[in-house]
Amino acid sequence: MKYRHFKKMPKAYLTYPAILKGAFSSKKLITKTLTLPQVTYVVAEHLVSPKRLVQYNQVCGFKNNGYIPAIYFAMQAQTLHMYMMTQEDFPLAVLSLVHEKNQVIQYQKIIANQSYKITCQFGEVIQTKEGVSVEFISKVYDKEALMAKIKSTYFQACSKNLSNQRQCLTPELEIQAQWRVVQSTTRRYACISGDFNVVHLHDWGAKFFGLDRAIAHGMWTQANIMARLNLPEQYDFNVSFLHPLYLGSDVALSLCDQNIKLLDQHTDLIYVSGCLK
Structure with a gap:
Protein backbone atom coordinates (compact mmCIF):
# COMPACT_ATOMS: atom_id res chain seq x y z
CA MET A 1 0.00 0.00 0.00
CA SER A 159 -24.73 -0.97 -22.26
CA LYS A 160 -25.76 2.68 -22.10
CA ASN A 161 -29.34 1.63 -21.46
CA LEU A 162 -28.80 -0.80 -18.61
CA SER A 163 -28.31 1.83 -15.91
CA ASN A 164 -31.82 3.14 -16.58
CA GLN A 165 -33.56 -0.23 -16.59
CA ARG A 166 -33.73 -0.83 -12.85
CA GLN A 167 -37.15 -1.82 -11.62
CA CYS A 168 -38.71 0.20 -8.82
CA LEU A 169 -41.73 -0.47 -6.64
CA THR A 170 -44.20 2.21 -5.58
CA PRO A 171 -45.72 1.26 -2.22
CA GLU A 172 -48.52 3.32 -0.72
CA LEU A 173 -46.74 5.30 2.00
CA GLU A 174 -47.74 8.30 4.06
CA ILE A 175 -46.09 11.45 2.71
CA GLN A 176 -43.93 13.24 5.30
CA ALA A 177 -42.68 16.16 3.22
CA GLN A 178 -42.88 17.56 -0.30
CA TRP A 179 -40.66 19.99 -2.22
CA ARG A 180 -39.58 21.00 -5.70
CA VAL A 181 -36.05 20.53 -7.05
CA VAL A 182 -35.01 23.83 -8.65
CA GLN A 183 -32.05 24.79 -10.80
CA SER A 184 -30.86 27.59 -8.50
CA THR A 185 -30.34 25.09 -5.67
CA THR A 186 -28.36 22.78 -7.95
CA ARG A 187 -26.08 25.60 -9.04
CA ARG A 188 -25.50 26.73 -5.46
CA TYR A 189 -24.61 23.17 -4.50
CA ALA A 190 -22.21 22.91 -7.45
CA CYS A 191 -20.35 26.02 -6.24
CA ILE A 192 -20.03 24.60 -2.73
CA SER A 193 -19.14 21.03 -3.70
CA GLY A 194 -17.00 21.75 -6.74
CA ASP A 195 -19.09 19.27 -8.76
CA PHE A 196 -19.75 21.15 -11.99
CA ASN A 197 -20.75 18.10 -14.01
CA VAL A 198 -22.82 19.48 -16.90
CA VAL A 199 -25.57 16.87 -16.35
CA HIS A 200 -26.52 18.86 -13.22
CA LEU A 201 -26.27 22.35 -14.69
CA HIS A 202 -27.64 22.39 -18.24
CA ASP A 203 -30.27 20.47 -20.18
CA TRP A 204 -27.98 20.30 -23.22
CA GLY A 205 -25.24 18.73 -21.11
CA ALA A 206 -27.64 16.16 -19.70
CA LYS A 207 -29.00 15.31 -23.15
CA PHE A 208 -25.45 14.75 -24.39
CA PHE A 209 -25.22 11.90 -21.85
CA GLY A 210 -28.63 10.45 -22.78
CA LEU A 211 -30.81 12.13 -20.12
CA ASP A 212 -34.02 14.02 -20.84
CA ARG A 213 -32.87 17.13 -18.98
CA ALA A 214 -30.60 18.24 -16.13
CA ILE A 215 -30.70 16.21 -12.91
CA ALA A 216 -30.05 16.98 -9.25
CA HIS A 217 -26.81 15.94 -7.56
CA GLY A 218 -27.31 12.63 -5.82
CA MET A 219 -25.20 13.80 -2.88
CA TRP A 220 -27.39 16.88 -2.47
CA THR A 221 -30.52 14.71 -2.58
CA GLN A 222 -29.17 12.42 0.12
CA ALA A 223 -28.10 15.36 2.29
CA ASN A 224 -31.48 17.02 1.83
CA ILE A 225 -33.23 13.87 3.06
CA MET A 226 -30.90 13.48 6.03
CA ALA A 227 -31.48 17.10 7.02
CA ARG A 228 -35.23 16.46 7.19
CA LEU A 229 -34.84 13.52 9.58
CA ASN A 230 -34.19 13.48 13.30
CA LEU A 231 -31.06 11.37 13.03
CA PRO A 232 -29.45 10.04 16.22
CA GLU A 233 -25.84 10.74 17.20
CA GLN A 234 -24.80 7.38 15.71
CA TYR A 235 -26.33 6.10 12.48
CA ASP A 236 -25.74 4.06 9.33
CA PHE A 237 -27.46 5.77 6.40
CA ASN A 238 -27.53 4.00 3.02
CA VAL A 239 -28.95 5.17 -0.29
CA SER A 240 -29.21 3.61 -3.74
CA PHE A 241 -29.66 6.01 -6.64
CA LEU A 242 -32.21 4.17 -8.74
CA HIS A 243 -33.62 6.84 -11.02
CA PRO A 244 -32.56 10.33 -12.17
CA LEU A 245 -34.22 13.19 -10.28
CA TYR A 246 -34.87 15.84 -12.91
CA LEU A 247 -34.73 19.53 -12.11
CA GLY A 248 -38.22 20.96 -11.80
CA SER A 249 -39.59 17.73 -10.33
CA ASP A 250 -41.92 17.73 -7.35
CA VAL A 251 -40.86 15.04 -4.90
CA ALA A 252 -42.39 13.45 -1.83
CA LEU A 253 -40.61 11.94 1.16
CA SER A 254 -42.23 9.00 2.91
CA LEU A 255 -41.10 6.85 5.85
CA CYS A 256 -42.08 3.29 6.63
CA ASP A 257 -40.46 1.09 9.30
CA GLN A 258 -37.34 3.26 9.13
CA ASN A 259 -37.12 2.64 5.36
CA ILE A 260 -36.87 5.92 3.47
CA LYS A 261 -38.58 6.34 0.12
CA LEU A 262 -38.26 9.38 -2.09
CA LEU A 263 -40.83 9.47 -4.87
CA ASP A 264 -40.69 11.60 -7.97
CA GLN A 265 -44.34 12.58 -8.43
CA HIS A 266 -43.89 13.08 -12.17
CA THR A 267 -42.81 9.49 -12.80
CA ASP A 268 -44.06 7.77 -9.63
CA LEU A 269 -40.74 5.94 -9.33
CA ILE A 270 -38.62 5.53 -6.23
CA TYR A 271 -35.47 7.56 -6.63
CA VAL A 272 -33.56 6.53 -3.51
CA SER A 273 -34.15 4.14 -0.69
CA GLY A 274 -32.29 3.91 2.56
CA CYS A 275 -32.27 2.27 5.94
CA LEU A 276 -31.41 3.61 9.36
CA LYS A 277 -29.90 1.55 12.13
Whole structure:
Protein backbone atom coordinates (compact mmCIF):
# COMPACT_ATOMS: atom_id res chain seq x y z
CA MET A 1 0.00 0.00 0.00
CA LYS A 2 1.37 3.39 -0.96
CA TYR A 3 0.24 6.71 0.51
CA ARG A 4 -0.22 10.11 -1.01
CA HIS A 5 -0.39 12.98 1.49
CA PHE A 6 -2.05 16.37 1.08
CA LYS A 7 -1.56 19.34 3.38
CA LYS A 8 -5.06 20.51 2.51
CA MET A 9 -8.00 19.33 0.44
CA PRO A 10 -7.02 19.58 -3.26
CA LYS A 11 -9.09 21.53 -5.76
CA ALA A 12 -11.60 19.50 -7.77
CA TYR A 13 -11.31 21.65 -10.92
CA LEU A 14 -7.66 20.67 -11.37
CA THR A 15 -8.82 17.18 -12.37
CA TYR A 16 -11.13 18.40 -15.15
CA PRO A 17 -8.53 18.35 -17.98
CA ALA A 18 -7.62 14.73 -17.17
CA ILE A 19 -11.29 13.75 -16.95
CA LEU A 20 -12.04 15.27 -20.35
CA LYS A 21 -8.94 13.69 -21.84
CA GLY A 22 -10.09 10.32 -20.50
CA ALA A 23 -13.37 10.68 -22.38
CA PHE A 24 -11.45 10.38 -25.64
CA SER A 25 -9.00 7.69 -24.51
CA SER A 26 -9.16 3.97 -25.16
CA LYS A 27 -10.44 3.18 -21.68
CA LYS A 28 -13.52 1.02 -21.82
CA LEU A 29 -15.25 -1.77 -19.96
CA ILE A 30 -13.19 -4.92 -20.40
CA THR A 31 -14.07 -8.52 -19.73
CA LYS A 32 -10.98 -9.54 -17.77
CA THR A 33 -10.84 -9.14 -14.00
CA LEU A 34 -10.16 -5.54 -13.05
CA THR A 35 -7.78 -4.55 -10.29
CA LEU A 36 -7.50 -1.20 -8.56
CA PRO A 37 -4.36 0.54 -7.29
CA GLN A 38 -3.32 -0.12 -3.70
CA VAL A 39 -3.13 3.48 -2.59
CA THR A 40 -4.45 5.61 0.27
CA TYR A 41 -4.94 9.35 -0.01
CA VAL A 42 -4.53 11.29 3.24
CA VAL A 43 -5.50 14.86 4.09
CA ALA A 44 -3.82 15.16 7.48
CA GLU A 45 -5.26 18.38 8.91
CA HIS A 46 -8.50 19.43 7.26
CA LEU A 47 -10.35 22.37 8.78
CA VAL A 48 -13.84 22.88 7.36
CA SER A 49 -14.36 26.53 6.46
CA PRO A 50 -17.06 27.99 8.74
CA LYS A 51 -18.41 30.07 5.85
CA ARG A 52 -18.51 27.08 3.51
CA LEU A 53 -20.23 24.97 6.19
CA VAL A 54 -22.93 27.60 6.67
CA GLN A 55 -23.50 27.74 2.90
CA TYR A 56 -23.65 23.93 2.72
CA ASN A 57 -26.12 23.74 5.60
CA GLN A 58 -28.32 26.36 3.99
CA VAL A 59 -28.49 24.69 0.58
CA CYS A 60 -29.03 21.20 2.04
CA GLY A 61 -31.32 22.14 4.93
CA PHE A 62 -29.13 21.32 7.94
CA LYS A 63 -29.12 23.47 11.06
CA ASN A 64 -26.07 25.54 11.95
CA ASN A 65 -25.76 23.95 15.38
CA GLY A 66 -22.00 23.72 15.84
CA TYR A 67 -21.66 20.26 14.27
CA ILE A 68 -20.61 19.05 10.83
CA PRO A 69 -22.97 16.58 9.11
CA ALA A 70 -20.98 13.44 8.26
CA ILE A 71 -22.23 13.64 4.68
CA TYR A 72 -20.34 16.91 4.31
CA PHE A 73 -17.15 14.85 4.35
CA ALA A 74 -18.71 12.47 1.82
CA MET A 75 -19.12 15.47 -0.49
CA GLN A 76 -15.49 16.48 0.03
CA ALA A 77 -14.27 12.91 -0.42
CA GLN A 78 -15.61 13.04 -3.97
CA THR A 79 -12.73 15.38 -4.79
CA LEU A 80 -10.31 12.68 -3.63
CA HIS A 81 -12.22 10.17 -5.77
CA MET A 82 -11.63 12.37 -8.80
CA TYR A 83 -7.90 12.55 -8.10
CA MET A 84 -7.67 8.80 -7.54
CA MET A 85 -9.45 8.14 -10.83
CA THR A 86 -7.24 10.54 -12.79
CA GLN A 87 -3.84 10.38 -11.05
CA GLU A 88 -3.67 6.62 -10.49
CA ASP A 89 -3.85 3.68 -12.87
CA PHE A 90 -7.64 3.61 -12.87
CA PRO A 91 -9.04 1.26 -15.55
CA LEU A 92 -12.30 3.06 -16.37
CA ALA A 93 -13.17 6.41 -17.94
CA VAL A 94 -14.51 8.80 -15.28
CA LEU A 95 -17.32 10.16 -17.46
CA SER A 96 -18.63 6.64 -18.02
CA LEU A 97 -19.43 6.21 -14.32
CA VAL A 98 -22.65 6.95 -12.45
CA HIS A 99 -22.94 7.27 -8.69
CA GLU A 100 -24.82 4.09 -7.76
CA LYS A 101 -24.82 3.89 -3.94
CA ASN A 102 -23.66 5.88 -0.95
CA GLN A 103 -23.29 4.82 2.68
CA VAL A 104 -22.60 7.28 5.49
CA ILE A 105 -21.82 5.93 8.96
CA GLN A 106 -21.48 8.44 11.79
CA TYR A 107 -19.95 7.05 14.98
CA GLN A 108 -20.27 10.26 17.00
CA LYS A 109 -21.12 13.90 16.45
CA ILE A 110 -18.46 15.84 14.57
CA ILE A 111 -17.72 19.22 16.16
CA ALA A 112 -17.20 22.20 13.86
CA ASN A 113 -14.19 24.54 14.00
CA GLN A 114 -11.53 21.88 14.50
CA SER A 115 -9.31 19.90 12.13
CA TYR A 116 -9.87 16.30 11.07
CA LYS A 117 -7.86 13.75 9.14
CA ILE A 118 -9.50 12.32 6.02
CA THR A 119 -8.34 9.14 4.30
CA CYS A 120 -9.61 7.56 1.10
CA GLN A 121 -8.79 4.31 -0.68
CA PHE A 122 -10.32 1.97 -3.22
CA GLY A 123 -12.69 -0.72 -1.96
CA GLU A 124 -14.06 -3.69 -3.85
CA VAL A 125 -14.56 -4.14 -7.58
CA ILE A 126 -17.77 -6.01 -8.38
CA GLN A 127 -18.11 -7.29 -11.95
CA THR A 128 -21.40 -8.69 -13.27
CA LYS A 129 -22.93 -9.18 -16.69
CA GLU A 130 -24.58 -5.76 -16.30
CA GLY A 131 -21.33 -3.90 -15.67
CA VAL A 132 -18.75 -2.98 -13.06
CA SER A 133 -19.17 -1.36 -9.63
CA VAL A 134 -16.18 0.32 -7.96
CA GLU A 135 -16.09 1.27 -4.27
CA PHE A 136 -14.27 4.14 -2.55
CA ILE A 137 -13.85 3.97 1.24
CA SER A 138 -13.33 7.26 3.08
CA LYS A 139 -12.78 7.76 6.81
CA VAL A 140 -12.80 10.80 9.07
CA TYR A 141 -10.61 10.85 12.19
CA ASP A 142 -10.28 13.15 15.18
CA LYS A 143 -6.68 12.26 16.04
CA GLU A 144 -7.01 8.44 16.28
CA ALA A 145 -10.75 8.35 16.93
CA LEU A 146 -12.86 7.25 13.94
CA MET A 147 -15.70 9.74 13.57
CA ALA A 148 -17.29 8.69 10.27
CA LYS A 149 -16.94 6.20 7.43
CA ILE A 150 -18.26 6.69 3.90
CA LYS A 151 -18.55 4.09 1.16
CA SER A 152 -19.32 5.47 -2.30
CA THR A 153 -20.05 3.08 -5.16
CA TYR A 154 -19.80 4.03 -8.84
CA PHE A 155 -21.16 1.92 -11.69
CA GLN A 156 -20.25 1.52 -15.35
CA ALA A 157 -22.82 -0.34 -17.45
CA CYS A 158 -21.98 -2.68 -20.30
CA SER A 159 -24.73 -0.97 -22.26
CA LYS A 160 -25.76 2.68 -22.10
CA ASN A 161 -29.34 1.63 -21.46
CA LEU A 162 -28.80 -0.80 -18.61
CA SER A 163 -28.31 1.83 -15.91
CA ASN A 164 -31.82 3.14 -16.58
CA GLN A 165 -33.56 -0.23 -16.59
CA ARG A 166 -33.73 -0.83 -12.85
CA GLN A 167 -37.15 -1.82 -11.62
CA CYS A 168 -38.71 0.20 -8.82
CA LEU A 169 -41.73 -0.47 -6.64
CA THR A 170 -44.20 2.21 -5.58
CA PRO A 171 -45.72 1.26 -2.22
CA GLU A 172 -48.52 3.32 -0.72
CA LEU A 173 -46.74 5.30 2.00
CA GLU A 174 -47.74 8.30 4.06
CA ILE A 175 -46.09 11.45 2.71
CA GLN A 176 -43.93 13.24 5.30
CA ALA A 177 -42.68 16.16 3.22
CA GLN A 178 -42.88 17.56 -0.30
CA TRP A 179 -40.66 19.99 -2.22
CA ARG A 180 -39.58 21.00 -5.70
CA VAL A 181 -36.05 20.53 -7.05
CA VAL A 182 -35.01 23.83 -8.65
CA GLN A 183 -32.05 24.79 -10.80
CA SER A 184 -30.86 27.59 -8.50
CA THR A 185 -30.34 25.09 -5.67
CA THR A 186 -28.36 22.78 -7.95
CA ARG A 187 -26.08 25.60 -9.04
CA ARG A 188 -25.50 26.73 -5.46
CA TYR A 189 -24.61 23.17 -4.50
CA ALA A 190 -22.21 22.91 -7.45
CA CYS A 191 -20.35 26.02 -6.24
CA ILE A 192 -20.03 24.60 -2.73
CA SER A 193 -19.14 21.03 -3.70
CA GLY A 194 -17.00 21.75 -6.74
CA ASP A 195 -19.09 19.27 -8.76
CA PHE A 196 -19.75 21.15 -11.99
CA ASN A 197 -20.75 18.10 -14.01
CA VAL A 198 -22.82 19.48 -16.90
CA VAL A 199 -25.57 16.87 -16.35
CA HIS A 200 -26.52 18.86 -13.22
CA LEU A 201 -26.27 22.35 -14.69
CA HIS A 202 -27.64 22.39 -18.24
CA ASP A 203 -30.27 20.47 -20.18
CA TRP A 204 -27.98 20.30 -23.22
CA GLY A 205 -25.24 18.73 -21.11
CA ALA A 206 -27.64 16.16 -19.70
CA LYS A 207 -29.00 15.31 -23.15
CA PHE A 208 -25.45 14.75 -24.39
CA PHE A 209 -25.22 11.90 -21.85
CA GLY A 210 -28.63 10.45 -22.78
CA LEU A 211 -30.81 12.13 -20.12
CA ASP A 212 -34.02 14.02 -20.84
CA ARG A 213 -32.87 17.13 -18.98
CA ALA A 214 -30.60 18.24 -16.13
CA ILE A 215 -30.70 16.21 -12.91
CA ALA A 216 -30.05 16.98 -9.25
CA HIS A 217 -26.81 15.94 -7.56
CA GLY A 218 -27.31 12.63 -5.82
CA MET A 219 -25.20 13.80 -2.88
CA TRP A 220 -27.39 16.88 -2.47
CA THR A 221 -30.52 14.71 -2.58
CA GLN A 222 -29.17 12.42 0.12
CA ALA A 223 -28.10 15.36 2.29
CA ASN A 224 -31.48 17.02 1.83
CA ILE A 225 -33.23 13.87 3.06
CA MET A 226 -30.90 13.48 6.03
CA ALA A 227 -31.48 17.10 7.02
CA ARG A 228 -35.23 16.46 7.19
CA LEU A 229 -34.84 13.52 9.58
CA ASN A 230 -34.19 13.48 13.30
CA LEU A 231 -31.06 11.37 13.03
CA PRO A 232 -29.45 10.04 16.22
CA GLU A 233 -25.84 10.74 17.20
CA GLN A 234 -24.80 7.38 15.71
CA TYR A 235 -26.33 6.10 12.48
CA ASP A 236 -25.74 4.06 9.33
CA PHE A 237 -27.46 5.77 6.40
CA ASN A 238 -27.53 4.00 3.02
CA VAL A 239 -28.95 5.17 -0.29
CA SER A 240 -29.21 3.61 -3.74
CA PHE A 241 -29.66 6.01 -6.64
CA LEU A 242 -32.21 4.17 -8.74
CA HIS A 243 -33.62 6.84 -11.02
CA PRO A 244 -32.56 10.33 -12.17
CA LEU A 245 -34.22 13.19 -10.28
CA TYR A 246 -34.87 15.84 -12.91
CA LEU A 247 -34.73 19.53 -12.11
CA GLY A 248 -38.22 20.96 -11.80
CA SER A 249 -39.59 17.73 -10.33
CA ASP A 250 -41.92 17.73 -7.35
CA VAL A 251 -40.86 15.04 -4.90
CA ALA A 252 -42.39 13.45 -1.83
CA LEU A 253 -40.61 11.94 1.16
CA SER A 254 -42.23 9.00 2.91
CA LEU A 255 -41.10 6.85 5.85
CA CYS A 256 -42.08 3.29 6.63
CA ASP A 257 -40.46 1.09 9.30
CA GLN A 258 -37.34 3.26 9.13
CA ASN A 259 -37.12 2.64 5.36
CA ILE A 260 -36.87 5.92 3.47
CA LYS A 261 -38.58 6.34 0.12
CA LEU A 262 -38.26 9.38 -2.09
CA LEU A 263 -40.83 9.47 -4.87
CA ASP A 264 -40.69 11.60 -7.97
CA GLN A 265 -44.34 12.58 -8.43
CA HIS A 266 -43.89 13.08 -12.17
CA THR A 267 -42.81 9.49 -12.80
CA ASP A 268 -44.06 7.77 -9.63
CA LEU A 269 -40.74 5.94 -9.33
CA ILE A 270 -38.62 5.53 -6.23
CA TYR A 271 -35.47 7.56 -6.63
CA VAL A 272 -33.56 6.53 -3.51
CA SER A 273 -34.15 4.14 -0.69
CA GLY A 274 -32.29 3.91 2.56
CA CYS A 275 -32.27 2.27 5.94
CA LEU A 276 -31.41 3.61 9.36
CA LYS A 277 -29.90 1.55 12.13
